[in-house]
Structures are given as C-alpha cells and as structure tokens.
Amino acid sequence: MRTAAFALSFVFLAGCTQIDTGNVGVGRAFGVVSSEALPPGHYTTVFDSVDEITTKEVSFPVYDLNPKSKDNLTLKDLDVDVYYKTTPGMIPGLYIKYQGDYLQHSDIVENGNDVGVVGYNRVLRAAREATYTAVSKFNATTMHTQRPEIAAEIQKLLQAELDSSDKGAFTVTSINVRNLLTDPAIEAAIRDQVAADQEVIRKQKEVQIAQAEADRLRAQAQGEADANQILAASLTDRVMQLRMAEIQRDTIIQSAKAGNTIISGNVTPVITTGQ
Template identity: 45%
Template sequence: MKRIFASLATMALVLIAGCSQIDSGNVGVSTTRGKIDLAERSQGNYFTPIETLSEFTTKEVSFQVNDQKPKSSDNLTMADMDVDIYFKANPAMVADTVLKYQGDVVKHKDIVAGSKSDNLVAGYSRLSREAREAIYSAVASFPATTMHTKRAELATEIQKRLQSELDKTDKDVWQVTGVNVRNLVTDPAIETSIRQTAERDQQIARANKDKELAQVVAAKNLIEAQGQAAVNETISRSLSPQLIRLKEIEAQQAFAGAGTHTVVMGNTAGSLVSIGK
C-alpha cells in the first residue's frame, strides 16, 4: 500500500512539474532539445514533460532611453535627453522573433521601471538600438532654440522613424504605440540664446505695435486735415464778390459806430469821415 501511495505521489509531482500556464495577454514559445517550435501557445494550461515553455508578453511594454546627447539641426549638442518608448509585440510573430534574435531575450522586470514580472520580451536589444538611432535622427531635424517648444512634434517624429526602421527588416513584428520626451535639457549656451531670441522677439513686437499706432494716428490726422480743407474750400466757393464787399461795409460801419474813429469809405479824399466825442 505504501508503495502504491509513493508511486501515485511521484506521478502527481511529475504531472505538476510538467504543467505550464500561459496567462491572458501572453503567448508561450516551446523549446524541445534546443529546437524552437514556431507555433505560439495561446492562453491556457499545457502539459510539457519534455519541453520548455517560456512565457512572452504581448501587452504594451515601455522602456527608457536615458542620458542621450543628440545634436540638433543647427549642430548644437543637447545636454541631456530622456525618452520613453512604448511598443507591443505581434502575438503571431513572437516565436519567429525568438528564433531570429536568439539570446536577445530579457525579463519584463529588467526593462520596465517598477515591474516584478518574470515574463519575457524578445528582441529588446534590437528595439533599444533602433530607438537610440531614431532619437538622434529625429533631433537632427529640429533647431535647438525652438526644440523645447515642440516636444509633441519631436515625439511623433521619433515614433515614425523608429517604426520605419523596424519594419525594414521585421515587418509587422513590433508596433510602436507611443513615445514620450520625458526630459530635454539644452546646453547653457543654447539657453542663453533662447532667452536672447525671446527678448529680441518681444522688442520687435513692441516696435511693430508702436509703428502701427503711429500709422493710425497719422492717418486720423490726415483725414481730419482733409476734412477741414474740404470745409474751407466749400466756404470759399460760396462767398461771391458782392457778399464779400457787403461784409466789409458792415464791418466798417460797426467800427465807425464806436464814435471815436476816422473811417475811410472808398478811395477818394471825400470819403474821409471823422467822428469824435
């Protein structure tokens, strides 16, 4: 009886040891005597007494590319640049990737900050190398003095270049789902140049506003002057010689009515009138 119990216990241990589980969002890659089976195992439990079933994640994975010092389009070197790369592996291509990049396999917790997962990631060295290349080539298309204001555009450019390079030799293997420019520090000399550029732009803006104001005032004064000239012209044209002469006579009479003046009426000596009190 004891022998039967011992045999059953041994068989149970063998069965337990020969079972493998693949969780949701992952795939299994089977290796038997060093040969990789290219048919991935989906979620489930498997009896694997003579094979090794490794679990690879196909969920979104992020890794950091830190302490980069790329050059901008104006040949200025960044003091520091840190970038986060997000990607997903194609579940149907994991085994092929493991076969192609044998030895290039890392644990999830070794590349993802804060992770405790022992699930595996295939082709990480290829991914990280191409990510660095994409960062350097993307930065080279932006001027240093304005790069800090265009982080979103820079991240998009890095993502586009990285995906393009990966697809050249590994089409549909990885999908780059996002890029985040977490830190971007320019050289102190560039910072000074940025401040000087900003100050110069502000001065130009103020000068343009002053110029616009002066133009508006000048235009207003011109319109007012033209309007007054038109009024004077209208008045001048409305005065006939007879009316002008009548106004002169009325003015002379009013002046003479004061009683203490001599008024000359006309151009003859007989026109001299003296009025006194």
C-alpha cells in the same frame, strides 16, 4: 504505491505552465522551438518548456543621449520613452531570430513583471539611432518648442528601421520626449529669444489696441461730423423760414402805421387806417 503516485502528481503539477491573457507562449521540446504561438491557457510541460512572452504594450526609457542638432550643436542631455507592441503570431520567429535577446520585463524597467520580452535590444538600438537622426533635423535654439514634432519624427524613423528587418513584427505606438537640455550658453540664448518674442508680441498687442482706439475715435468723429452736417442743413431751412416770418411781421407792422394801407399779395386793399 502512494509514494509513487504522490511523486507523479508533484511532477505533473510542477510541470504546469499558465499563459495569461495578453501574452502568448513559445514552446520548446528537446531544444526545438515551436513555430506556433500558444494562446492563453494552462499547459503541461513535463517533457518540454513554455516561455510566456507579452504582446501588451511595452515601454522603456532611453537615457543620456547627446545628439547634435541641425545647427551642429550638441545637446547636453536628451531622454525619451519608447512604447511598442509585438505582433503575437510573429513572436516564435522573433524568439528564434533573436535568441540572445530575450529578457524579462523586470530587467528592462523598475517594478516590471516576470513576463518575457523578445527583441528588446533590437528595438533599443534602433530607437537610439532614430533619435540621433531625428534631432539632427531641428535647430537647437527652437528645439524646446518642438518636442511633439521631434517625437513624431523619432517614431516615424524607428518604425521604418524596424520594418526594414522585421516587417510587421513591431509596432511603435508612441514616443515621449521627456527631458531635453541644451548647452547652458544655448539655454541663455533661448531665454533671450523667448523674452524678445514676448516683447514683440506685447508691442504688437499695443499697436492693435492703439489702432482699434484710433478706428473708434475716427468713426466717432465721422459720426459727429455727419450729425452736424444734417443738423446744419435742418437749421438752415428753419432759420430761413423764421427770417421770412420776421420779414413778413415787420412788413405788416410798418404797413399798420397811421396813413398806411395793408396789402396782402395781389388782393385789393380793403382796410384803410387813420387819416
């Protein structure tokens, strides 16, 4: 009796499945997949099974791509990282639709966990196509400065492609252009162009500095000219006053000599000097 109870307990415990937070479960009973996603919790799976599938953000790399640019040049290497999420309520339907496309996270990335990922190969194929299409819209010689724009274009195209077959099932959260290598000859041309651009910027800076110095000297010269003009006007008035004073002084001196009478304006002379 105890043996039977122990065996039953062992079977019961062995048939328990736990769904962690951030994941959902997809139940199967006698080969039939449940249409409802199971929320996090503990489930008894003696007569059926439950697969735990993540709803968290999943990332995976896409390596060794060789797309062509807008100017018809083939890139030597392009690597991107794709980040996406799966809508929890749509996971059972995706599980059925992509029955052969169910992997564990550890099968996708190094050091991944044992939680399931559904539709991975569907997203991977679409990501490759989106990358090739996106890169074809950019010139190879300027592509190294446009990584954010390329990533945004890949994300837009990938989201549109996934929505075309599974509307609302997948959300592309981010794209990272991690490695972008053009042909060595193009790399040399890019370096030459960067050097030329830097030389142009340096020359423009020199012109701006020279222009600013010229403006400063011009303003300084104008200020000095204005000051000289004001000073000249002031000095002219004072010189004239001084000259008049000197003339009056000389007149008085001459008038003060013997035999001369001092006359001031229209006043009748009142002083007569010696005979």
